[in-house]
Amino acid sequence: MSEEQDKKQQSHQKKMEKLKDNVDASIAAASTERGVGILLTGNGKGKSSSAFGMVMRALGYEYKVGVVQFIKGEQLSGEELYVRDKCPEVTFHQMGTGFTWDTQDRSGDIAAAKESWAVAEKMLADKSYHLVILDELTYMLSFKYLDEDVVLNALRNHPTNQSVVVTGRGGGSGLADWADTVSEIKEIKHAYNSGVMARKGVDF
Amino acid sequence: MSEEQDKKQQSHQKKMEKLKDNVDASIAAASTERGVGILLTGNGKGKSSSAFGMVMRALGYEYKVGVVQFIKGEQLSGEELYVRDKCPEVTFHQMGTGFTWDTQDRSGDIAAAKESWAVAEKMLADKSYHLVILDELTYMLSFKYLDEDVVLNALRNHPTNQSVVVTGRGGGSGLADWADTVSEIKEIKHAYNSGVMARKGVDF
Numbered sequence: 313m314s315e316e317q318d319k320k321q322q323s324h325q326k327k328m329e330k331l332k333d334n335v336d337a338s339i340a341a342a343s344t345e346r347g348v349g350i351l352l353t354g355n356g357k358g359k360s361s362s363a364f365g366m367v368m369r370a371l372g373y374e375y376k377v378g379v380v381q382f383i384k385g386e387q388l389s390g391e392e393l394y395v396r397d398k399c400p401e402v403t404f405h406q407m408g409t410g411f412t413w414d415t416q417d418r419s420g421d422i423a424a425a426k427e428s429w430a431v432a433e434k435m436l437a438d439k440s441y442h443l444v445i446l447d448e449l450t451y452m453l454s455f456k457y458l459d460e461d462v463v464l465n466a467l468r469n470h471p472t473n474q475s476v477v478v479t480g481r482g483g484g485s486g487l488a489d490w491a492d493t494v495s496e497i498k499e500i501k502h503a504y505n506s507g508v509m510a511r512k513g514v515d516f
Numbered sequence: 517m518s519e520e521q522d523k524k525q526q527s528h529q530k531k532m533e534k535l536k537d538n539v540d541a542s543i544a545a546a547s548t549e550r551g552v553g554i555l556l557t558g559n560g561k562g563k564s565s566s567a568f569g570m571v572m573r574a575l576g577y578e579y580k581v582g583v584v585q586f587i588k589g590e591q592l593s594g595e596e597l598y599v600r601d602k603c604p605e606v607t608f609h610q611m612g613t614g615f616t617w618d619t620q621d622r623s624g625d626i627a628a629a630k631e632s633w634a635v636a637e638k639m640l641a642d643k644s645y646h647l648v649i650l651d652e653l654t655y656m657l658s659f660k661y662l663d664e665d666v667v668l669n670a671l672r673n674h675p676t677n678q679s680v681v682v683t684g685r686g687g688g689s690g691l692a693d694w695a696d697t698v699s700e701i702k703e704i705k706h707a708y709n710s711g712v713m714a715r716k717g718v719d720f
Contacts, residue, residue, distance in 0.1 A: 317623070320622060321621075321622050321623065324620070324622035325620045325621075325622070328620040329620060332620070341711065342707075342708050342711050342712060342713045342714070343711055343713065344710075344711050344712045344713060345712075345713050345715075346712060346715075347715060347718075348707045348712060348715050348718060350561070350718070352562055354702070356699035356700065356701075357554070357697055357699050358556055358562060358563075358566035358569075358699045358701065359562075359566075360569065361565075361566040361567075361569030361570050361573065362562040362563075362565040362566035362569055363565075363569065364568075364569035364572050364573070365564070365565030365566055365567065365568035365569035365570075365571075365572070365595060366565050366569075366717075366718055367569075367572070368568050368569070368571070368572055368594070368595045368598050368599070369565065369568070369593065369594035369595040369598070369717055369718065369720070370594060370717035370718070371594070371598050371602075372592075372593070372594030372595055372596065372597035372598035372601075372717070373594050373597070373716060373717050375717045388576075389573065389576070390572070390573035390574060390575070390576030390577050391569060391572045391573040391576055392576065393576035393577070394572050394573070394575050394576035395572075397576075398575075416528070416529045416532040416533060416536070417525075417529075418524060418525050418528035418529070419521070419525065442717055443717060443718065475715055475717070475718045477718075488704070491705070492705070492706075492707035492710060492712055493561055493705060493706050493707045493708075494703075494704035494705050495560035495561050495562045495701050495702065495703060495704065496560065496701070496702045496704050497560075497562065497699050497700075497701050497702075498558070498699065498700045498701075498702055499698075499699060500692070500698035500699065500700050501695070501696070501697060501698050502696075502697050503552045503696035503697045504546050504697075506548075506696060507545065507546050507547055507548050508546060508548045508549075508550060508552060508696055509546045509547065509548060509549050510546070511549075511550075511551060511552050511679055512577060513570075513573055513574035513576075513577050513579045513646055513647060513679070514551075514552060514554070514570055514573065514574070514647065514679045514681075516573070
C-alpha cells in the first residue's frame with residue numbers, strides 16, 4: 313500500500329467508525345418491540361409500490377397479510393395480479409367501484425367505501441394479520457366517505473403484533489398523529505410531465 | 517333523495533367531472549411509450565420497499581427483473597428471502613460485503629462495489645430485462661467507490677424497453693438529471709425516534 317493509499321484508508325476507517333458508532337447508538341436507543349403504524353403520503357411516485365414492497369417483505373417470513381384497496385382502476389395492475397394469482401396467503405380486497413372521478417356517484421361511492429371499510433375493520437381487529445395495507449385510504453377521509461373518528465379509533469386499537477400501512481395523498485393531522493412513521497413522498501420530477509406514458513410493470 | 521342530498525350529489529358530480537377532465541387531459545398529453553429511469557432518494561422510509569413493490573408489479577406481468585443490491589445487512593431481509601426463494605424469474609445479486617461502516621475496509625469495499633457494478637452493467641445492456649433495480653447505488657457514488665461517469669453512461673444507454681430504478685439517499689445532480697422520475701422520500705417522523713425497534717416484515 314502506498315503512503316497516499318494508506319492515508320486514504322486511515323481517513324476512511326475513521327469516518328466509518330464514527331458512522332458505525334452513530335448507527336449502533338440509534339439501534340441501542342430503540343428498545344420497544346411492537347407493530348407500527350406507517351403513513352405514506354405526498355404527491356410523488358412510490359406510495360403504493362412501497363406498501364407492496366412491504367407485502368413482499370412480510371411474505372419473506374411467511375406472515376399473514378391483508379390488503380384493502382380503496383381506489384382502483386378499470387384493470388388490475390401488476391402487483392394486484394401478482395398478489396391475487398401468486399399469493400394465497402394474502403387476503404386481498406378491492407373496493408367494487410372505479411375511480412371516484414369516473415363514477416361521479418357520491419352515494420354509490422360512499423356505500424362502496426363503507427363496505428370496504430368493514431373488511432378493513434375486521435383485519436384491524438384480527439391479530440393473525442401481521443401486516444395490513446390500507447391503500448389509498450386517505451381519499452376516503454378527504455372526500456368524507458368515511459367518518460374520521462371511526463377510522464382513527466380502529467387504527468389506534470390494532471393488535472400490538474400487527475403493523476398497519478396507510479397510503480394516499482393528504483390524510484390530515486389525525487392520521488399523521490396516529491402513525492409512528494410518516495414519510496412524505498415528494499415529486500421532484502415525473503416522466504409524465506415530459507410526455508412519457510405510464511409504464512406497464514413500473515407505474516401499474 | 518332529499519333536496520339536500522340532491523344538492524350534495526350535484527356538487528359532487530361537478531367536482532368529479534372537473535377532476536376527471538384534469539386526469540384525462542394529463543393522460544392524453546403523455547404520448548411517448550418507453551422504459552423510464554427512476555430515482556428514489558431522501559432520508560425517509562420507503563425507498564427500497566418501493567423498488568421491491570415495482571418488482572412485484574413487473575412480476576404480475578411475468579416480466580424479467582434484475583436486482584443488484586450495493587449494500588446489505590448481515591442477514592437477508594424479508595423481501596430478499598422472498599425474491600431468492602419464490603421468484604426464479606428475478607436475477608438477484610448482492611454485494612459480497614456487509615455495511616461499509618462495519619467492514620471499515622476501503623479497498624475491499626471498492627473491489628466489491630466494482631464486482632457488483634459489473635453485474636449491473638450487464639443487465640443494463642440486456643434488453644431481456646424489463647426492470648432493473650440498483651438498490652443503494654447512490655452510496656457507491658457518494659463514497660466514490662464507483663466512477664460517476666461510468667455509471668451515468670451505462671444508465672443513459674439502457675435499452676428503450678427497460679426501466680431502471682436507483683435507490684438511496686443523496687445521489688447527486690448527475691443521477692437526478694438522468695432520471696425521468698425523481699421522488700424524494702422525506703422523513704416526517706420515524707418510529708425509531710420514539711424508541712420503537714425496526715420491525716421484522718416491515719422494516720427488514
